[in-house]
Amino acid sequence: MRLMARPVVHTDSLRQELLVVTADLVDRDGPARVTLRDVAAAARTSTTAVYSLFGGKSQLLTAVVDDGFRSFRDSQLAASPGGLQSLGVAYRDWALQHTSLYRLMFGGALAGYVDCQPSPEVAADAMEPLLDAVASAQAAGNLLEAPTEVVAVAIWGQVHGLVSLELAQVGPPDADWAAAYGAALDAVARGWAA
Amino acid sequence: MRLMARPVVHTDSLRQELLVVTADLVDRDGPARVTLRDVAAAARTSTTAVYSLFGGKSQLLTAVVDDGFRSFRDSQLAASPGGLQSLGVAYRDWALQHTSLYRLMFGGALAGYVDCQPSPEVAADAMEPLLDAVASAQAAGNLLEAPTEVVAVAIWGQVHGLVSLELAQVGPPDADWAAAYGAALDAVARGWAA
DNA sequence: CCTTGTTTCATAACAACGTTACGAAACAAG
DNA sequence: CTTGTTTCGTAACGTTGTTATGAAACAAGG
Numbered sequence: 001m002r003l004m005a006r007p008v009v010h011t012d013s014l015r016q017e018l019l020v021v022t023a024d025l026v027d028r029d030g031p032a033r034v035t036l037r038d039v040a041a042a043a044r045t046s047t048t049a050v051y052s053l054f055g056g057k058s059q060l061l062t063a064v065v066d067d068g069f070r071s072f073r074d075s076q077l078a079a080s081p082g083g084l085q086s087l088g089v090a091y092r093d094w095a096l097q098h099t100s101l102y103r104l105m106f107g108g109a110l111a112g113y114v115d116c117q118p119s120p121e122v123a124a125d126a127m128e129p130l131l132d133a134v135a136s137a138q139a140a141g142n143l144l145e146a147p148t149e150v151v152a153v154a155i156w157g158q159v160h161g162l163v164s165l166e167l168a169q170v171g172p173p174d175a176d177w178a179a180a181y182g183a184a185l186d187a188v189a190r191g192w193a194a
Numbered sequence: 195m196r197l198m199a200r201p202v203v204h205t206d207s208l209r210q211e212l213l214v215v216t217a218d219l220v221d222r223d224g225p226a227r228v229t230l231r232d233v234a235a236a237a238r239t240s241t242t243a244v245y246s247l248f249g250g251k252s253q254l255l256t257a258v259v260d261d262g263f264r265s266f267r268d269s270q271l272a273a274s275p276g277g278l279q280s281l282g283v284a285y286r287d288w289a290l291q292h293t294s295l296y297r298l299m300f301g302g303a304l305a306g307y308v309d310c311q312p313s314p315e316v317a318a319d320a321m322e323p324l325l326d327a328v329a330s331a332q333a334a335g336n337l338l339e340a341p342t343e344v345v346a347v348a349i350w351g352q353v354h355g356l357v358s359l360e361l362a363q364v365g366p367p368d369a370d371w372a373a374a375y376g377a378a379l380d381a382v383a384r385g386w387a388a
Numbered sequence: 389c390c391t392t393g394t395t396t397c398a399t400a401a402c403a404a405c406g407t408t409a410c411g412a413a414a415c416a417a418g
Numbered sequence: 419c420t421t422g423t424t425t426c427g428t429a430a431c432g433t434t435g436t437t438a439t440g441a442a443a444c445a446a447g448g
Contacts, residue, residue, distance in 0.1 A: 005393085005395030006395055007396080010397075045397090046398045048397055049397080049398095052396090052397080
């Protein structure tokens with residue numbers, strides 16, 4: 001029989017708590033101002049918990065980013081019935097409702113400031129609604145017959161780029177981002193129409 | 195007459211040297227691994243120089259980013275005679291040749307990991323070739339008559355998004371980015387055609 | 389009930405970073 | 419040579435991620 005010792009506190013529920021608390025801090029103060037000490041204090045534990053449950057700060061942030069991609073996929077799934085345009089609108093809506101998380105998800109990996117690249121399968125899952133929409137639009141003869149993945153990646157990039165320029169506030173200071181986004185969605189639709 | 199004291203070493207040429215050295219380090223090790231001590235050592239000076247010449251690390255990085263936008267604008271200007279498609283190709287070429295810098299320019303601001311947002315007028319200058327190309331294509335009747343700035347921002351975003359997804363390696367692991375980019379440029383052209 | 393043994397985790401130490409404060413270095417003037 | 423002033427390299431500080439240490443917590447055996 002196994003010798004039981006001090007009871008385990010670094011359990012899976014604390015893991016969840018740490019994820020929530022970290023996501024909150026990221027959303028409130030931005031990724032840069034999130035420290036392990038703050039995370040631990042907010043979860044009423046010590047920094048050791050992060051190391052025993054995640055392995056370190058980058059793995060914690062990676063887990064937060066993965067959760068972000070899952071939440072994003074859910075919102076895409078909900079918008080799926082509306083077709084491609086609806087996916088595009090939902091994309092920006094989600095990003096504007098989770099600005100800091102979106103910035104961490106894409107900007108973090110881009111800048112290389114944290115080693116928090118999303119797990120490939122999670123990112124792939126997030127892209128699935130778009131892939132399906134592209135495939136069915138192609139099947140219906142409404143979309144160009146280029147390889148589905150190529151079309152989907154291209155559309156994703158076009159949509160992501162506008163949102164990320166808007167969030168980074170790079171570009172003309174008085175830019176009308178909503179108008180630009182709407183016009184871009186229309187252009188995307190026209191550009192890929194069969 | 196002014197009382198001369200210890201000769202000035204923190205001169206403008208040292209400022210340039212610091213910019214070059216920092217850009218080198220960013221390009222070699224990525225923005226995250228650049229420390230002021232390394233920068234100072236590489237420029238054979240002390241960290242004080244960064245503070246007296248720039249004010250701090252964020253201002254140094256901002257200056258590097260601004261230089262990046264200027265170099266980017268030069269490459270866009272060189273591609274200007276080829277029209278919109280040529281600008282698009284040059285965009286990705288420059289990004290792939292200055293990956294770390296590009297990541298810092300856009301990912302840094304997006305992730306908020308450093309306070310290094312580009313100076314607005316420098317970013318605006320970088321966008322000028324695109325604005326001009328859009329304006330003249332509109333004048334020639336080849337492009338939609340939506341507000342020039344809206345069209346330009348939308349196109350920039352579409353192009354930037356694909357490049358940034360490629361650099362961040364977010365997306366399908368076996369994605370054919372070159373193909374996706376080429377197809378996207380064609381789609382952009384079709385989508386905004388008059 | 390106390391001792392022993394084992395596991396678990398909070399605290400404290402460590403190294404590295406950005407930043408600031410200090411004081412030596414370097415030269416003009418008297 | 420001394421004094422005065424400016425300049426900048428060195429060293430100190432506070433904070434960060436990470437690691438090491440030892441106390442806390444409980445089961446088993448006497």
